[in-house]
Amino acid sequence: MVETDVLVIGGGPAGVLSALTSAKNGKRVLLIDAKMYEEIGNKICGDALNLEPTTFLEEKLGIEKPHGDEVADLVERLIFKTSNAEFPLKGDGYVLNRHPYGQRLLKQAEEYGVEVRSKTKAVRAISENGIVKGAIVREKRKNEYEIRAKVTIDCSGRNFQIRRTLSEDEFPYLEKKMEKRDVAASYREIIRLKEDHPYHNEIYLMYHKEIPEPGYFWIFSKGEKRLNVGIGWFLDMEVERGMKDHFWEVLHYYYPPGTYEVEDKGGYTIPTRYPMTNAVANGFITAGDAAFHVNPLSAEGHGPALIAGYYAGKAASEAIDTNDISEKSLWQYNVDVMQHFGLSHTKVQLFTEALLKIKIAGLEFLLKRNIFTQEQFLNLHAGSKMGKFEMLKLAIKAFPRYIILFQMKRIANEAAAFEKLFAEYPKTPEQYLAWQKRFQSRMEQIRKR
Ligand SMILES: Cc1cc2nc3c(=O)[nH]c(=O)nc-3n(C[C@H](O)[C@H](O)[C@H](O)COP(=O)(O)OP(=O)(O)OC[C@H]3O[C@@H](n4cnc5c(N)ncnc54)[C@H](O)[C@@H]3O)c2cc1C
Structure with a gap:
């Protein structure tokens, strides 16, 4: 058995920020992730990130904005496009290389004292008398063991591994389900073109008749001659053909076969709904995809995960300082998230x-x-x-x-x-x-x- 102040499940943006903020506030923090250490921060994604969350982290924690090889291209405008019309909205941000950015944040968290246990999977919550006391975890090919913590922060993404294993009876105010209509399926490729493209500094969300509405196809610039292109729609939408068939049909409308090479590809699901209106319980907080923090139209969840992670780490450490890790003591987290992006x-x-x-x-x-x-x-x-x-x-x-x-x-x-x-x-x-x-x-x- 291992003991710590704060146990963070998941080393994505929400988890790393939860851990970093708690450690910066002087707490003992253990962060576990199912991935290998070198893979933490890497994720199949559209890679777009707004400027606002990065400014927020700079102001609150002194974390430098994405720079150098973390940035694939800068963004100035978001464009909604149908086959006959375009609607541009101003919006500064980045198309990232997520992996180096995620690794930098992870290393910064370690510099503040966070202990990272990679290849370690949370199996289920430990709960006693309505209080979350940590998690049962398993290191790859090894036995299960207990990590006991004053506060456990579930940032395990769309799996919400801790929240899903909390019983309804003990934790009646926490939502348990994720409905099909609230989850988007998504597939993307990173492609290298023979010629440069016209999409620099703009990210395109394109509505096509081939894609179940209001799903869309995206084209984001990954720098010279490179694009991140993807497709997504809600899981409850009826479709006759597979997602990849739709994807290729639309992609080949812009870039016929033979005009590009695929550098990377993959698909995943994204919880895409308004945020959970309560994301705390005694000894427990959840943040990021695990708490429905993704924008319900654009499916951008990286920025909200960073912001929620900061608030989660702050609430956890403040609660521990007062020797009271009750739901009431952690409640400020809900208030902060609701004010910051819950309403929007x-x-x-x-x-x-x-x-x-x-x-x-x-x-x-x-x-x-x-x-x-x-x-x-x-x-x-x-x-x-x-x-x-x-x-x-x-x-x-x-x-x-x-x-x-x-x-x-x-x-x-x-x-x-x-x-x-x-x-x-x-x-x-x-x-x-x-x-x-x-x-x-x-x-x-x-x-x-
Ligand atoms: C195809 C696609 C395109 C997207 N495009 C964009 C975009 O362009 N812009 C944007 O802002 N967002 C985008 N998103 C959403 C964005 O990726 C997420 O919202 C964001 O990564 C959420 O961060 P998180 O920390 O909550 O979860 P994640 O980044 O998913 O991190 C969760 C972490 O938890 C770990 N984990 C999971 N289960 C366990 C377990 N049981 N035990 C231990 N560790 C565990 C995982 O290994 C992972 O490291 C996209 C998502 C997809 C799938």
Whole structure:
């Protein structure tokens, strides 16, 4: 048996930041990952990362932004594209080489004193009387053993290995399931072209008739002559052919066979939903993909995982400092995550639901007819109310497809309602159940398909 202050399961962005922050705050930290040490931080991914989380980490922890060989290309704009229309949004960030960036963060965590145990898999939680006390783990080809910790942070990604092994009876406020409609399947290749491409400094999300809506095909620049190209859609969508067939059909529309070589390929699933509204229990926190921290439309989860990891490490170490690792003591983590991106991701969920209803044809209509300016689109997305005169002007432009406008107006109203609800997010667990009921009934109304 091994004892520590903080046990972190998973060495992805959420886990490394949880560990680094806890260790920087003076705690004994053990981080385990099922992978070999050298492979930690490597992941099949689109590799896009917004600037905002990296600025946040620089300010909070003095972690340098991605640089050198960690950066494949810089991003200035995100472009939604259908076969007939383009809609650009300004957004600074990177297309990364995730592996060296992940390894740098891991080594920085070790410099603060984090002990890393690679090739070590968490099997299940240790829980006693409603308190998580660590995990049973297994080193590759060796026996299981116990790691006991004051706080256990589950950052095991889409497997959520600790949360899934906590019993409903002991931990009734923690969600247990991951539904098919909340998970996206995804496949991507990194390709090397014969000529340079026109996608530098832009990341493209492309809607094609071949892809089940609102799934998309992406093209991200990995630097000169290299692209990260991929495809994804929700698991509950009905498809006649396999994902790779769809992928190649779309890819070959842009780059026919023979014009590129494949450097790397693979697929995985991404939990793609609004965040868990409670992600703590006695002695327990969960962050990153394991807690649904991925943007529900773009499926970007790297940035939120880094941010949530920071808040998880902060909450864990502050709780240990007060000798109280109860749910109540860790609750500030929920408050921080809800404030930082909980509301904005919930609004994105509304947009995704609207997209499922108006379909890509509706989106195309909006973009092609220039019904929304970029500012109006962002305002709507952010839940700002529209004036009557503005609505009238939009109605004239949208004629005769008012249903689309109706859906957009609905997003604005719902976004404003969720904003109000999030402003009342409970500061302590006692009020949570009542709040959660209000949240859930509103969300389920919207998600009825
Ligand atoms: C194809 C694809 C494309 C994507 N594109 C983008 C993108 O362009 N931009 C973006 O921001 N996000 C993207 N994402 C999402 C992004 O990869 C994740 O949101 C992000 O990596 C989440 O970080 P995490 O730390 O929560 O989990 P992960 O990065 O998944 O890390 C989890 C870690 O836990 C370890 N682990 C798992 N189970 C156990 C266990 N039982 N015991 C011990 N260790 C365990 C794993 O080995 C892994 O190291 C994409 C995902 C996929 C699949």
